[in-house]
Amino acid sequence: MPRFPTKQATDSVSELSEDMGINSEQMMVRDARRFYRHLGPRGQVALSQSPLTLFIAIVVVSAPWAWPGLLENAFFVATIAFHAAIFLACFLVPWERLRPNLWLVIPLLDLFALFLTRTASLNVIPGLALLVMFPVIWLSASGLHARTSIVISIVGPLVISLPALVQHLPNPTPSDITSLLVLPLMMLAISLAIHFASANIRLHQKRIEQKDKRLGELLAESRDRERLLNAILDTVDVGIVALGPDGTTLLTNTKQESFNKAAATQAGGSVADEPRQLLFSQDRHSPLPAEKRPLRRAANGENFANYLVWMGQGPGQRAFFTASRGMDPEADDGFGGAVVVYSDVTDVIEALTAKEELVSNVSHEFGSPLTSILGNLDLVLSNPEGIGPAALDRLEVAQRNAERLRALVSDLLLSASAVLNVRPRQTDLAGLIHNSVGSAQAQADAANVQLVTDVPVPLWASADPLRMAQALDNVVSNAIKYSPNGGVVTVSAATKGDRVQVQVKDTGMGLNPDDAAKIFTRFYRSGAARKAAIPGAGLGLSITKTILERHGGSITCDSTPGKGSTFTLTLPVSTATAET
Protein backbone atom coordinates (compact mmCIF):
# COMPACT_ATOMS: atom_id res chain seq x y z
CA MET A 1 0.00 0.00 0.00
CA PRO A 2 1.26 3.48 -0.68
CA ARG A 3 1.96 5.25 2.54
CA PHE A 4 1.76 8.89 3.46
CA PRO A 5 4.22 10.06 6.09
CA THR A 6 2.47 10.24 9.45
CA LYS A 7 4.71 13.09 10.62
CA GLN A 8 3.49 15.28 7.83
CA ALA A 9 -0.14 14.51 8.62
CA THR A 10 0.40 15.39 12.29
CA ASP A 11 2.26 18.55 11.36
CA SER A 12 -0.52 19.62 9.10
CA VAL A 13 -3.13 19.09 11.84
CA SER A 14 -1.24 21.17 14.40
CA GLU A 15 -0.48 23.77 11.74
CA LEU A 16 -4.16 23.85 10.96
CA SER A 17 -4.97 24.42 14.64
CA GLU A 18 -2.48 27.27 14.72
CA ASP A 19 -3.85 28.65 11.48
CA MET A 20 -7.27 28.67 13.06
CA GLY A 21 -5.99 30.64 16.07
CA ILE A 22 -6.58 28.02 18.80
CA ASN A 23 -3.94 28.77 21.45
CA SER A 24 -2.86 26.61 24.36
CA GLU A 25 -4.88 28.65 26.89
CA GLN A 26 -8.06 28.02 24.95
CA MET A 27 -7.13 24.37 24.69
CA MET A 28 -6.82 24.25 28.52
CA VAL A 29 -10.26 25.80 28.95
CA ARG A 30 -11.62 23.28 26.49
CA ASP A 31 -9.94 20.39 28.33
CA ALA A 32 -11.24 21.63 31.72
CA ARG A 33 -14.77 21.82 30.37
CA ARG A 34 -14.42 18.36 28.91
CA PHE A 35 -13.29 17.02 32.29
CA TYR A 36 -16.21 18.77 34.02
CA ARG A 37 -18.70 17.30 31.56
CA HIS A 38 -17.14 13.90 31.97
CA LEU A 39 -17.90 13.97 35.74
CA GLY A 40 -21.66 13.66 35.21
CA PRO A 41 -24.40 15.55 37.19
CA ARG A 42 -23.58 14.13 40.65
CA GLY A 43 -19.86 14.70 40.33
CA GLN A 44 -20.45 18.21 39.00
CA VAL A 45 -22.76 19.19 41.91
CA ALA A 46 -20.39 17.65 44.47
CA LEU A 47 -17.38 19.38 42.95
CA SER A 48 -19.15 22.77 42.98
CA GLN A 49 -20.17 22.26 46.59
CA SER A 50 -16.81 21.08 47.86
CA PRO A 51 -15.10 24.53 48.42
CA LEU A 52 -17.81 25.66 50.88
CA THR A 53 -17.91 22.27 52.57
CA LEU A 54 -14.12 22.37 52.91
CA PHE A 55 -14.22 25.79 54.61
CA ILE A 56 -17.01 24.70 56.96
CA ALA A 57 -14.96 21.60 57.81
CA ILE A 58 -11.93 23.81 58.53
CA VAL A 59 -14.07 25.98 60.84
CA VAL A 60 -15.36 22.89 62.67
CA VAL A 61 -11.92 21.29 62.98
CA SER A 62 -10.28 24.50 64.23
CA ALA A 63 -13.22 25.50 66.50
CA PRO A 64 -11.94 23.79 69.74
CA TRP A 65 -8.74 25.93 69.57
CA ALA A 66 -9.93 29.04 67.81
CA TRP A 67 -13.40 29.44 69.29
CA PRO A 68 -13.61 27.32 72.48
CA GLY A 69 -17.18 26.49 73.49
CA LEU A 70 -18.56 27.03 70.00
CA LEU A 71 -19.10 23.34 69.44
CA GLU A 72 -21.16 23.26 72.62
CA ASN A 73 -23.68 25.58 70.98
CA ALA A 74 -26.39 23.11 69.87
CA PHE A 75 -27.81 25.57 67.33
CA PHE A 76 -24.36 25.94 65.70
CA VAL A 77 -23.83 22.16 65.64
CA ALA A 78 -27.28 21.75 64.08
CA THR A 79 -26.38 24.21 61.31
CA ILE A 80 -23.13 22.27 60.68
CA ALA A 81 -25.20 19.10 60.40
CA PHE A 82 -27.37 20.97 57.92
CA HIS A 83 -24.24 21.76 55.82
CA ALA A 84 -23.20 18.10 56.00
CA ALA A 85 -26.67 17.01 54.90
CA ILE A 86 -26.48 19.37 51.90
CA PHE A 87 -23.11 17.93 50.92
CA LEU A 88 -24.44 14.40 51.22
CA ALA A 89 -27.45 15.35 49.11
CA CYS A 90 -25.07 16.31 46.33
CA PHE A 91 -24.04 12.66 46.07
CA LEU A 92 -27.29 10.97 46.95
CA VAL A 93 -29.84 12.84 44.89
CA PRO A 94 -30.16 11.29 41.40
CA TRP A 95 -29.67 14.64 39.62
CA GLU A 96 -29.42 12.97 36.21
CA ARG A 97 -33.05 11.88 36.51
CA LEU A 98 -34.38 15.22 37.75
CA ARG A 99 -35.18 18.34 35.76
CA PRO A 100 -32.06 20.06 34.48
CA ASN A 101 -30.90 22.94 36.71
CA LEU A 102 -32.80 21.65 39.70
CA TRP A 103 -29.41 21.28 41.36
CA LEU A 104 -29.42 25.09 41.69
CA VAL A 105 -31.43 24.41 44.84
CA ILE A 106 -28.09 23.44 46.49
CA PRO A 107 -26.49 26.97 46.40
CA LEU A 108 -29.84 28.36 47.58
CA LEU A 109 -29.84 25.92 50.50
CA ASP A 110 -26.20 26.92 51.09
CA LEU A 111 -27.27 30.55 51.46
CA PHE A 112 -29.92 29.51 53.97
CA ALA A 113 -27.48 27.25 55.88
CA LEU A 114 -24.91 30.08 55.99
CA PHE A 115 -27.60 32.44 57.34
CA LEU A 116 -28.26 29.95 60.13
CA THR A 117 -24.55 29.24 60.86
CA ARG A 118 -23.73 32.96 60.86
CA THR A 119 -26.69 33.65 63.20
CA ALA A 120 -25.56 30.83 65.49
CA SER A 121 -22.00 32.19 65.63
CA LEU A 122 -22.88 35.86 65.40
CA ASN A 123 -20.44 37.33 67.88
CA VAL A 124 -17.91 34.51 67.63
CA ILE A 125 -16.98 34.34 63.90
CA PRO A 126 -18.27 37.54 62.22
CA GLY A 127 -16.15 36.82 59.12
CA LEU A 128 -18.18 33.68 58.42
CA ALA A 129 -20.48 35.87 56.30
CA LEU A 130 -17.76 35.97 53.67
CA LEU A 131 -18.38 32.30 52.87
CA VAL A 132 -21.46 33.54 51.07
CA MET A 133 -19.21 34.08 48.07
CA PHE A 134 -19.17 30.31 47.32
CA PRO A 135 -22.88 29.91 46.56
CA VAL A 136 -22.80 33.32 44.84
CA ILE A 137 -19.95 32.20 42.57
CA TRP A 138 -21.72 28.92 41.86
CA LEU A 139 -25.01 30.59 40.98
CA SER A 140 -23.32 33.21 38.82
CA ALA A 141 -21.06 30.75 37.01
CA SER A 142 -23.97 28.45 36.23
CA GLY A 143 -24.88 30.89 33.45
CA LEU A 144 -28.54 30.28 34.16
CA HIS A 145 -31.17 32.77 35.17
CA ALA A 146 -28.71 35.66 35.03
CA ARG A 147 -31.05 38.22 36.62
CA THR A 148 -32.26 35.88 39.37
CA SER A 149 -28.70 34.92 40.29
CA ILE A 150 -27.65 38.59 40.42
CA VAL A 151 -30.64 39.43 42.69
CA ILE A 152 -29.83 36.44 44.92
CA SER A 153 -26.19 37.57 45.03
CA ILE A 154 -27.36 40.83 46.62
CA VAL A 155 -30.26 39.60 48.71
CA GLY A 156 -28.45 36.55 50.16
CA PRO A 157 -25.53 38.53 51.72
CA LEU A 158 -27.97 41.25 52.81
CA VAL A 159 -30.08 38.74 54.73
CA ILE A 160 -26.98 37.09 56.21
CA SER A 161 -25.71 40.50 57.47
CA LEU A 162 -29.09 41.45 58.96
CA PRO A 163 -29.05 39.42 62.24
CA ALA A 164 -25.96 41.30 63.49
CA LEU A 165 -27.67 44.63 62.81
CA VAL A 166 -30.92 43.48 64.37
CA GLN A 167 -29.08 42.29 67.47
CA HIS A 168 -27.58 45.73 68.06
CA LEU A 169 -30.78 47.68 67.41
CA PRO A 170 -31.62 50.37 68.26
CA ASN A 171 -27.88 51.22 68.31
CA PRO A 172 -26.24 49.37 65.39
CA THR A 173 -22.47 49.58 65.29
CA PRO A 174 -20.73 51.18 62.28
CA SER A 175 -19.32 47.73 61.49
CA ASP A 176 -22.91 46.33 61.27
CA ILE A 177 -23.90 49.04 58.80
CA THR A 178 -20.68 48.67 56.77
CA SER A 179 -21.01 44.90 56.46
CA LEU A 180 -24.69 45.32 55.53
CA LEU A 181 -23.68 47.56 52.62
CA VAL A 182 -20.24 46.20 51.64
CA LEU A 183 -20.96 42.47 51.61
CA PRO A 184 -23.93 42.64 49.14
CA LEU A 185 -22.00 45.09 46.94
CA MET A 186 -18.92 42.84 46.97
CA MET A 187 -21.01 39.84 46.06
CA LEU A 188 -22.73 41.82 43.32
CA ALA A 189 -19.32 42.75 41.88
CA ILE A 190 -18.18 39.10 42.04
CA SER A 191 -21.41 37.94 40.45
CA LEU A 192 -21.16 40.46 37.60
CA ALA A 193 -17.50 39.66 36.99
CA ILE A 194 -18.28 35.95 36.84
CA HIS A 195 -21.19 36.54 34.48
CA PHE A 196 -18.99 38.48 32.09
CA ALA A 197 -16.15 36.00 32.36
CA SER A 198 -18.37 32.99 31.77
CA ALA A 199 -20.10 34.71 28.85
CA ASN A 200 -16.66 35.29 27.39
CA ILE A 201 -15.59 31.70 28.00
CA ARG A 202 -18.79 30.43 26.45
CA LEU A 203 -18.10 32.54 23.39
CA HIS A 204 -14.57 31.17 23.14
CA GLN A 205 -15.85 27.68 23.70
CA LYS A 206 -18.29 28.07 20.86
CA ARG A 207 -15.50 29.29 18.61
CA ILE A 208 -13.30 26.37 19.59
CA GLU A 209 -16.12 23.93 18.99
CA GLN A 210 -16.72 25.39 15.55
CA LYS A 211 -13.02 25.13 14.78
CA ASP A 212 -12.94 21.59 16.14
CA LYS A 213 -15.81 20.71 13.87
CA ARG A 214 -14.11 22.27 10.83
CA LEU A 215 -10.86 20.55 11.71
CA GLY A 216 -12.68 17.23 11.96
CA GLU A 217 -14.33 17.82 8.59
CA LEU A 218 -10.99 18.72 6.98
CA LEU A 219 -9.36 15.63 8.43
CA ALA A 220 -12.20 13.42 7.25
CA GLU A 221 -11.96 15.02 3.80
CA SER A 222 -8.23 14.52 3.67
CA ARG A 223 -8.62 10.88 4.78
CA ASP A 224 -11.22 10.33 2.06
CA ARG A 225 -8.89 11.85 -0.50
CA GLU A 226 -6.03 9.74 0.77
CA ARG A 227 -8.17 6.59 0.49
CA LEU A 228 -9.20 7.55 -3.05
CA LEU A 229 -5.63 8.30 -4.05
CA ASN A 230 -4.42 5.01 -2.58
CA ALA A 231 -7.13 3.11 -4.42
CA ILE A 232 -6.20 4.81 -7.70
CA LEU A 233 -2.49 4.28 -7.15
CA ASP A 234 -3.02 0.61 -6.50
CA THR A 235 -5.42 0.15 -9.39
CA VAL A 236 -3.30 1.62 -12.17
CA ASP A 237 -1.08 -0.75 -14.08
CA VAL A 238 2.04 1.41 -13.88
CA GLY A 239 4.59 1.77 -11.11
CA ILE A 240 4.62 5.19 -9.45
CA VAL A 241 7.23 6.77 -7.20
CA ALA A 242 6.78 10.26 -5.77
CA LEU A 243 9.93 12.08 -4.70
CA GLY A 244 9.94 14.96 -2.22
CA PRO A 245 11.90 18.18 -2.76
CA ASP A 246 14.85 16.64 -0.86
CA GLY A 247 14.83 13.58 -3.12
CA THR A 248 13.36 11.22 -0.50
CA THR A 249 10.61 8.81 -1.52
CA LEU A 250 7.20 10.13 -0.45
CA LEU A 251 5.20 7.19 -1.72
CA THR A 252 5.47 4.10 -3.86
CA ASN A 253 2.49 2.17 -5.17
CA THR A 254 2.07 -1.60 -4.92
CA LYS A 255 2.87 -2.14 -8.58
CA GLN A 256 6.18 -0.33 -8.21
CA GLU A 257 7.01 -2.38 -5.11
CA SER A 258 6.62 -5.52 -7.21
CA PHE A 259 8.81 -4.01 -9.96
CA ASN A 260 11.45 -3.13 -7.39
CA LYS A 261 11.61 -6.77 -6.35
CA ALA A 262 12.70 -7.64 -9.89
CA ALA A 263 15.18 -4.78 -10.00
CA ALA A 264 16.78 -5.07 -6.62
CA THR A 265 19.05 -7.55 -5.02
CA GLN A 266 18.22 -6.58 -1.46
CA ALA A 267 17.87 -2.89 -2.23
CA GLY A 268 14.72 -0.83 -1.67
CA GLY A 269 13.20 1.55 -4.18
CA SER A 270 14.52 4.95 -3.10
CA VAL A 271 16.99 7.24 -4.86
CA ALA A 272 19.66 6.09 -2.40
CA ASP A 273 18.91 2.42 -3.13
CA GLU A 274 18.78 2.88 -6.88
CA PRO A 275 22.52 2.38 -7.59
CA ARG A 276 22.22 -1.13 -6.14
CA GLN A 277 19.27 -2.03 -8.36
CA LEU A 278 19.76 -4.26 -11.38
CA LEU A 279 19.09 -1.64 -14.06
CA PHE A 280 20.42 -2.01 -17.58
CA SER A 281 20.51 0.16 -20.68
CA GLN A 282 18.84 -0.58 -24.02
CA ASP A 283 21.26 -3.40 -24.91
CA ARG A 284 19.95 -5.28 -21.81
CA HIS A 285 23.47 -6.02 -20.55
CA SER A 286 25.33 -2.78 -19.76
CA PRO A 287 24.52 -1.61 -16.24
CA LEU A 288 22.95 1.84 -16.31
CA PRO A 289 25.36 4.45 -14.86
CA ALA A 290 24.09 5.88 -11.55
CA GLU A 291 23.43 9.35 -13.02
CA LYS A 292 21.40 7.84 -15.87
CA ARG A 293 19.04 5.93 -13.57
CA PRO A 294 15.45 7.21 -13.65
CA LEU A 295 15.09 8.22 -9.97
CA ARG A 296 18.49 9.95 -9.94
CA ARG A 297 17.62 11.82 -13.15
CA ALA A 298 14.26 12.84 -11.64
CA ALA A 299 15.92 13.91 -8.36
CA ASN A 300 18.33 16.01 -10.44
CA GLY A 301 15.29 17.89 -11.72
CA GLU A 302 15.19 16.35 -15.22
CA ASN A 303 11.84 15.90 -16.95
CA PHE A 304 11.83 12.97 -19.37
CA ALA A 305 9.51 10.50 -21.09
CA ASN A 306 9.73 7.14 -22.90
CA TYR A 307 13.13 6.45 -21.34
CA LEU A 308 13.74 2.74 -21.81
CA VAL A 309 15.46 0.77 -19.05
CA TRP A 310 15.73 -2.95 -18.38
CA MET A 311 15.19 -4.23 -14.85
CA GLY A 312 16.48 -7.47 -13.42
CA GLN A 313 18.48 -10.24 -15.03
CA GLY A 314 17.92 -13.56 -16.74
CA PRO A 315 14.53 -14.81 -17.89
CA GLY A 316 12.72 -12.45 -15.48
CA GLN A 317 14.28 -9.31 -17.01
CA ARG A 318 11.63 -6.71 -17.87
CA ALA A 319 11.65 -3.58 -20.03
CA PHE A 320 10.19 -0.32 -18.72
CA PHE A 321 9.40 2.98 -20.27
CA THR A 322 10.06 5.52 -17.54
CA ALA A 323 8.92 9.11 -17.36
CA SER A 324 9.39 11.89 -14.83
CA ARG A 325 7.55 15.13 -14.30
CA GLY A 326 8.47 17.80 -11.73
CA MET A 327 5.74 18.50 -9.13
CA ASP A 328 6.47 22.16 -8.57
CA PRO A 329 8.38 23.79 -11.42
CA GLU A 330 8.27 27.08 -9.54
CA ALA A 331 10.10 25.81 -6.47
CA ASP A 332 12.71 28.28 -5.18
CA ASP A 333 15.72 26.02 -5.45
CA GLY A 334 14.53 24.62 -8.78
CA PHE A 335 13.34 21.20 -7.59
CA GLY A 336 10.00 20.79 -5.85
CA GLY A 337 9.77 16.99 -6.02
CA ALA A 338 8.80 14.74 -8.93
CA VAL A 339 6.57 11.86 -9.91
CA VAL A 340 8.33 9.02 -11.71
CA VAL A 341 6.26 6.49 -13.64
CA TYR A 342 7.37 3.01 -14.79
CA SER A 343 5.33 1.20 -17.45
CA ASP A 344 6.16 -2.38 -18.24
CA VAL A 345 6.63 -2.62 -22.03
CA THR A 346 8.40 -5.97 -22.12
CA ASP A 347 5.66 -7.60 -24.23
CA VAL A 348 5.63 -4.74 -26.73
CA ILE A 349 9.42 -4.69 -27.01
CA GLU A 350 9.54 -8.45 -27.42
CA ALA A 351 6.81 -8.36 -30.07
CA LEU A 352 8.68 -5.61 -31.94
CA THR A 353 11.94 -7.52 -31.72
CA ALA A 354 10.22 -10.68 -32.98
CA LYS A 355 8.69 -8.71 -35.85
CA GLU A 356 12.01 -7.17 -36.78
CA GLU A 357 13.71 -10.54 -36.62
CA LEU A 358 11.03 -12.00 -38.87
CA VAL A 359 11.33 -9.16 -41.41
CA SER A 360 15.09 -9.40 -41.29
CA ASN A 361 15.10 -13.22 -41.71
CA VAL A 362 12.52 -13.19 -44.49
CA SER A 363 14.35 -10.40 -46.33
CA HIS A 364 17.59 -12.25 -45.90
CA GLU A 365 16.07 -15.46 -47.22
CA PHE A 366 14.78 -13.54 -50.26
CA GLY A 367 18.30 -12.31 -51.04
CA SER A 368 19.89 -15.51 -52.42
CA PRO A 369 17.04 -16.60 -54.77
CA LEU A 370 16.75 -12.99 -56.02
CA THR A 371 20.46 -12.78 -56.78
CA SER A 372 20.17 -16.06 -58.64
CA ILE A 373 17.09 -14.87 -60.61
CA LEU A 374 18.77 -11.55 -61.52
CA GLY A 375 22.06 -13.28 -62.43
CA ASN A 376 20.33 -15.72 -64.73
CA LEU A 377 18.18 -12.99 -66.30
CA ASP A 378 21.35 -10.93 -66.90
CA LEU A 379 23.01 -13.94 -68.57
CA VAL A 380 20.01 -14.59 -70.79
CA LEU A 381 19.52 -10.90 -71.68
CA SER A 382 23.22 -10.34 -72.38
CA ASN A 383 22.97 -12.90 -75.15
CA PRO A 384 19.44 -12.49 -76.58
CA GLU A 385 20.04 -14.34 -79.80
CA GLY A 386 17.45 -16.96 -80.49
CA ILE A 387 14.89 -15.32 -78.19
CA GLY A 388 11.78 -13.99 -79.87
CA PRO A 389 10.83 -10.29 -79.35
CA ALA A 390 7.74 -11.14 -77.26
CA ALA A 391 9.75 -13.40 -74.93
CA LEU A 392 12.47 -10.73 -74.69
CA ASP A 393 9.87 -8.14 -73.62
CA ARG A 394 8.62 -10.46 -70.89
CA LEU A 395 12.13 -11.25 -69.73
CA GLU A 396 12.86 -7.50 -69.45
CA VAL A 397 9.66 -7.00 -67.42
CA ALA A 398 10.75 -9.87 -65.16
CA GLN A 399 14.20 -8.26 -64.78
CA ARG A 400 12.68 -4.85 -63.88
CA ASN A 401 10.40 -6.38 -61.30
CA ALA A 402 13.19 -8.50 -59.85
CA GLU A 403 15.26 -5.27 -59.53
CA ARG A 404 12.38 -3.59 -57.71
CA LEU A 405 12.06 -6.59 -55.46
CA ARG A 406 15.79 -6.42 -54.68
CA ALA A 407 15.49 -2.69 -53.83
CA LEU A 408 12.56 -3.43 -51.58
CA VAL A 409 14.37 -6.29 -49.85
CA SER A 410 17.40 -4.08 -49.30
CA ASP A 411 15.16 -1.35 -47.80
CA LEU A 412 13.50 -3.91 -45.56
CA LEU A 413 16.84 -5.23 -44.40
CA LEU A 414 18.08 -1.72 -43.74
CA SER A 415 15.03 -0.67 -41.80
CA ALA A 416 14.99 -3.89 -39.79
CA SER A 417 18.65 -3.69 -38.83
CA ALA A 418 19.09 -2.22 -35.36
CA VAL A 419 22.29 -0.44 -36.32
CA LEU A 420 22.47 1.70 -39.37
CA ASN A 421 26.12 2.60 -39.61
CA VAL A 422 26.87 6.20 -40.44
CA ARG A 423 30.45 7.50 -40.68
CA PRO A 424 30.26 11.24 -41.30
CA ARG A 425 33.22 13.16 -42.70
CA GLN A 426 33.69 16.52 -44.43
CA THR A 427 31.80 16.00 -47.68
CA ASP A 428 30.87 18.29 -50.53
CA LEU A 429 27.09 18.01 -50.41
CA ALA A 430 26.78 19.92 -53.72
CA GLY A 431 28.41 16.99 -55.54
CA LEU A 432 26.05 14.50 -53.89
CA ILE A 433 23.02 16.62 -54.81
CA HIS A 434 24.11 16.93 -58.46
CA ASN A 435 24.67 13.17 -58.67
CA SER A 436 21.29 12.47 -57.18
CA VAL A 437 19.51 14.90 -59.50
CA GLY A 438 21.47 13.46 -62.48
CA SER A 439 20.39 9.89 -61.68
CA ALA A 440 16.76 11.02 -61.27
CA GLN A 441 16.74 12.80 -64.63
CA ALA A 442 15.43 9.77 -66.58
CA GLN A 443 12.62 9.25 -64.01
CA ALA A 444 11.80 12.99 -64.22
CA ASP A 445 11.70 12.96 -68.02
CA ALA A 446 9.36 9.98 -67.99
CA ALA A 447 7.09 11.73 -65.48
CA ASN A 448 7.22 15.06 -67.30
CA VAL A 449 8.82 16.74 -64.30
CA GLN A 450 11.34 19.56 -64.64
CA LEU A 451 14.32 19.32 -62.28
CA VAL A 452 15.86 22.59 -61.04
CA THR A 453 18.87 22.89 -58.72
CA ASP A 454 20.04 25.92 -56.81
CA VAL A 455 23.03 24.75 -54.79
CA PRO A 456 26.26 26.68 -54.05
CA VAL A 457 29.47 24.84 -54.91
CA PRO A 458 31.19 23.56 -52.87
CA LEU A 459 28.80 22.95 -49.96
CA TRP A 460 30.65 21.36 -47.10
CA ALA A 461 28.84 19.31 -44.51
CA SER A 462 29.57 16.52 -42.08
CA ALA A 463 28.06 13.61 -43.98
CA ASP A 464 28.54 9.95 -44.81
CA PRO A 465 28.53 10.22 -48.66
CA LEU A 466 26.98 6.79 -49.20
CA ARG A 467 24.16 7.24 -46.72
CA MET A 468 23.45 10.88 -47.64
CA ALA A 469 23.30 9.92 -51.31
CA GLN A 470 20.72 7.31 -50.35
CA ALA A 471 18.71 9.90 -48.37
CA LEU A 472 18.84 12.47 -51.21
CA ASP A 473 17.86 9.81 -53.78
CA ASN A 474 14.84 8.89 -51.66
CA VAL A 475 13.57 12.44 -51.28
CA VAL A 476 14.25 13.50 -54.89
CA SER A 477 12.71 10.35 -56.38
CA ASN A 478 9.66 10.77 -54.08
CA ALA A 479 9.25 14.38 -55.24
CA ILE A 480 9.09 13.14 -58.86
CA LYS A 481 7.01 10.05 -58.03
CA TYR A 482 4.35 12.02 -56.14
CA SER A 483 3.99 14.60 -58.96
CA PRO A 484 1.87 12.33 -61.19
CA ASN A 485 0.77 15.19 -63.45
CA GLY A 486 4.23 16.56 -64.03
CA GLY A 487 5.51 19.79 -62.52
CA VAL A 488 8.72 21.25 -61.14
CA VAL A 489 11.04 19.80 -58.51
CA THR A 490 13.51 22.31 -57.08
CA VAL A 491 16.49 21.22 -55.01
CA SER A 492 18.12 24.11 -53.16
CA ALA A 493 20.70 24.22 -50.39
CA ALA A 494 22.36 26.79 -48.14
CA THR A 495 24.54 26.99 -45.03
CA LYS A 496 22.80 28.50 -42.00
CA GLY A 497 25.14 28.96 -39.05
CA ASP A 498 26.53 25.59 -38.10
CA ARG A 499 23.92 23.74 -40.16
CA VAL A 500 23.44 22.99 -43.83
CA GLN A 501 19.88 22.97 -45.10
CA VAL A 502 18.80 21.10 -48.23
CA GLN A 503 15.26 21.69 -49.49
CA VAL A 504 13.49 19.48 -52.02
CA LYS A 505 10.36 21.24 -53.19
CA ASP A 506 7.78 19.79 -55.57
CA THR A 507 4.51 20.96 -57.09
CA GLY A 508 2.92 17.54 -56.81
CA MET A 509 -0.04 15.99 -54.98
CA GLY A 510 0.98 17.17 -51.50
CA LEU A 511 -0.17 15.72 -48.18
CA ASN A 512 -2.82 16.58 -45.63
CA PRO A 513 -1.48 17.52 -42.15
CA ASP A 514 -2.49 14.14 -40.73
CA ASP A 515 -0.49 12.23 -43.36
CA ALA A 516 2.41 14.68 -43.17
CA ALA A 517 2.78 13.88 -39.47
CA LYS A 518 2.97 10.13 -40.10
CA ILE A 519 5.00 9.67 -43.27
CA PHE A 520 8.27 9.12 -41.38
CA THR A 521 6.77 6.05 -39.70
CA ARG A 522 7.74 2.72 -41.20
CA PHE A 523 5.30 1.29 -43.77
CA TYR A 524 3.09 4.37 -43.65
CA ARG A 525 1.67 5.50 -46.99
CA SER A 526 -0.79 8.34 -47.56
CA GLY A 527 -4.31 7.48 -48.64
CA ALA A 528 -3.83 9.62 -51.78
CA ALA A 529 -0.66 7.68 -52.77
CA ARG A 530 -2.42 4.37 -52.31
CA LYS A 531 -5.49 5.58 -54.21
CA ALA A 532 -3.34 6.80 -57.10
CA ALA A 533 -1.69 3.35 -57.10
CA ILE A 534 1.79 4.89 -56.93
CA PRO A 535 4.12 1.98 -56.11
CA GLY A 536 6.01 2.06 -52.82
CA ALA A 537 6.45 0.27 -49.52
CA GLY A 538 6.47 3.21 -47.10
CA LEU A 539 10.05 2.59 -45.99
CA GLY A 540 12.13 5.23 -47.81
CA LEU A 541 11.34 8.18 -45.53
CA SER A 542 11.75 6.25 -42.30
CA ILE A 543 15.22 5.15 -43.49
CA THR A 544 15.97 8.73 -44.59
CA LYS A 545 14.95 10.05 -41.18
CA THR A 546 17.19 7.49 -39.41
CA ILE A 547 20.12 8.46 -41.67
CA LEU A 548 19.66 12.18 -40.94
CA GLU A 549 19.28 11.59 -37.19
CA ARG A 550 22.41 9.44 -37.09
CA HIS A 551 24.21 12.44 -38.58
CA GLY A 552 22.88 14.62 -35.79
CA GLY A 553 20.49 16.26 -38.26
CA SER A 554 16.78 16.11 -39.02
CA ILE A 555 14.16 16.00 -41.77
CA THR A 556 10.83 17.83 -41.80
CA CYS A 557 7.95 18.05 -44.23
CA ASP A 558 5.81 21.06 -45.04
CA SER A 559 2.99 20.24 -47.43
CA THR A 560 -0.30 21.48 -48.84
CA PRO A 561 -2.68 18.95 -50.43
CA GLY A 562 -2.89 19.48 -54.19
CA LYS A 563 -0.17 22.15 -54.14
CA GLY A 564 3.02 20.25 -53.35
CA SER A 565 5.50 19.49 -50.58
CA THR A 566 8.81 20.76 -49.29
CA PHE A 567 11.15 18.37 -47.49
CA THR A 568 13.89 20.07 -45.48
CA LEU A 569 17.01 18.07 -44.58
CA THR A 570 19.31 19.59 -41.98
CA LEU A 571 22.89 18.48 -41.34
CA PRO A 572 25.73 19.76 -39.20
CA VAL A 573 28.39 21.70 -41.11
CA SER A 574 31.31 20.12 -39.28
CA THR A 575 31.85 16.82 -37.54
CA ALA A 576 32.38 18.71 -34.29
CA THR A 577 28.66 19.54 -34.13
CA ALA A 578 27.48 16.10 -35.27
CA GLU A 579 26.03 13.87 -32.53
CA THR A 580 26.73 10.42 -33.91
Ligand code: ADP
Ligand atom coordinates in the same frame (compact mmCIF):
# COMPACT_ATOMS: atom_id res chain seq x y z
P1 ADP B 1 7.11 5.06 -50.49
O1 ADP B 1 7.32 6.26 -51.33
O2 ADP B 1 7.89 3.88 -50.89
O3 ADP B 1 5.67 4.77 -50.25
P2 ADP B 1 8.27 6.67 -48.43
O4 ADP B 1 8.65 6.32 -47.02
O5 ADP B 1 9.34 7.24 -49.30
O6 ADP B 1 7.65 5.37 -49.02
O7 ADP B 1 7.11 7.69 -48.34
C1 ADP B 1 6.07 7.46 -47.44
C2 ADP B 1 4.81 8.13 -47.92
O8 ADP B 1 4.97 9.54 -47.87
C3 ADP B 1 4.48 7.87 -49.36
O9 ADP B 1 3.76 6.68 -49.50
C4 ADP B 1 3.64 9.08 -49.71
O10 ADP B 1 2.32 8.86 -49.33
C5 ADP B 1 4.24 10.18 -48.88
N1 ADP B 1 5.17 11.02 -49.63
C6 ADP B 1 6.53 10.94 -49.63
N2 ADP B 1 7.07 11.91 -50.38
C7 ADP B 1 6.03 12.66 -50.85
C8 ADP B 1 5.92 13.82 -51.70
N3 ADP B 1 7.00 14.42 -52.19
N4 ADP B 1 4.70 14.28 -51.95
C9 ADP B 1 3.60 13.70 -51.47
N5 ADP B 1 3.63 12.62 -50.66
C10 ADP B 1 4.83 12.09 -50.37
